[in-house]
Amino acid sequence: MYKIIYNFSLSLPCKIKTQLIVYKNILFIFFTFIINPAKAWQDVANKESGVLNSNTYAYVLLGFTSLFAFIGSVIHADEFNWQSGIKEASLLFISLFIGIYLSTFVVRIMHEHTCKTPISFNQGIEFTIYSFSCVFLINMAGELIRDIFYIQIIALYTIYIVWEGCTNYLSIPNNKRTLFVLCTSGTIILSPIIIRYLMVILMPGME
Numbered sequence: 001m002y003k004i005i006y007n008f009s010l011s012l013p014c015k016i017k018t019q020l021i022v023y024k025n026i027l028f029i030f031f032t033f034i035i036n037p038a039k040a041w042q043d044v045a046n047k048e049s050g051v052l053n054s055n056t057y058a059y060v061l062l063g064f065t066s067l068f069a070f071i072g073s074v075i076h077a078d079e080f081n082w083q084s085g086i087k088e089a090s091l092l093f094i095s096l097f098i099g100i101y102l103s104t105f106v107v108r109i110m111h112e113h114t115c116k117t118p119i120s121f122n123q124g125i126e127f128t129i130y131s132f133s134c135v136f137l138i139n140m141a142g143e144l145i146r147d148i149f150y151i152q153i154i155a156l157y158t159i160y161i162v163w164e165g166c167t168n169y170l171s172i173p174n175n176k177r178t179l180f181v182l183c184t185s186g187t188i189i190l191s192p193i194i195i196r197y198l199m200v201i202l203m204p205g206m207e
Contacts, residue, residue: 026060033133037161041168044130054126058100061136065143066093072143091196092139096132099192104128106187114176127165131188134158139192159185 032040066089073088074081108124111117134157142151162185166172172180 022056023060026057029057029130030061030133030136033130033161034137034157037164038168040130041165044126045169054129058129058132061133062093062096065096065136065139066090068140069093069143072146075144076146088143091199092143095192095196095199096135096139098195099135099188100125100128100132102191102195103132103184103187107184110180110183111170111172114172114180119170123170127169128188131158131162131165131185134161135188135192155189158189161185162188 029040029043032043069092070085070089073085077084104121104125104127107128108119108121111119111124135155138152138155145151159181163177163181166177166180
């Protein structure tokens with residue numbers, strides 16, 4: 001028993017260091033997508049992003065976004081209420097999670113329609129997850145600064161991220177890129193909003 005505890009105590013710092021490196025790499029690629037999408041897509045295409053995989057990227061940012069939702073709900077509440085914070089975090093997590101998979105479906109359909117060749121589910125969801133970077137950022141900021149509605153307009157920057165992804169990741173032909181970008185970026189921006197709205201209607205207790 002003591003040996004197990006001793007070995008665990010030795011391995012714990014290494015595990016913590018490894019996780020910190022993962023989070024550092026994820027935050028680096030996240031801000032690269034916001035500041036320089038072209039370079040970020042090139043890094044992803046060349047597997048130079050340092051991220052273990054796109055699922056890790058998605059779950060970490062979903063976790064951060066849900067945490068911001070919880071904190072924002074607690075900050076803006078008249079009285080401290082854990083329940084409202086958990087509801088808000090759950091609502092945002094589910095709407096973004098479903099939005100990612102719905103958008104992946106649209107990305108694959110549009111790619112097959114415009115390029116006449118299908119892409120794998122893994123490639124489609126990787127493209128979608130990284131294209132959601134600005135949506136993650138907007139939701140984090142929006143949960144903390146709820147009084148500023150026009151901050152949602154920044155979500156239109158997703159169009160630029162998707163455009164660069166078409167060039168540097170999916171290689172969509174120039175003459176078909178506009179239609180692809182409009183349909184996919186529109187789904188990425190609007191799907192979480194629509195899903196959240198439907199969830200509130202169908203489950204009023206989530207509001």
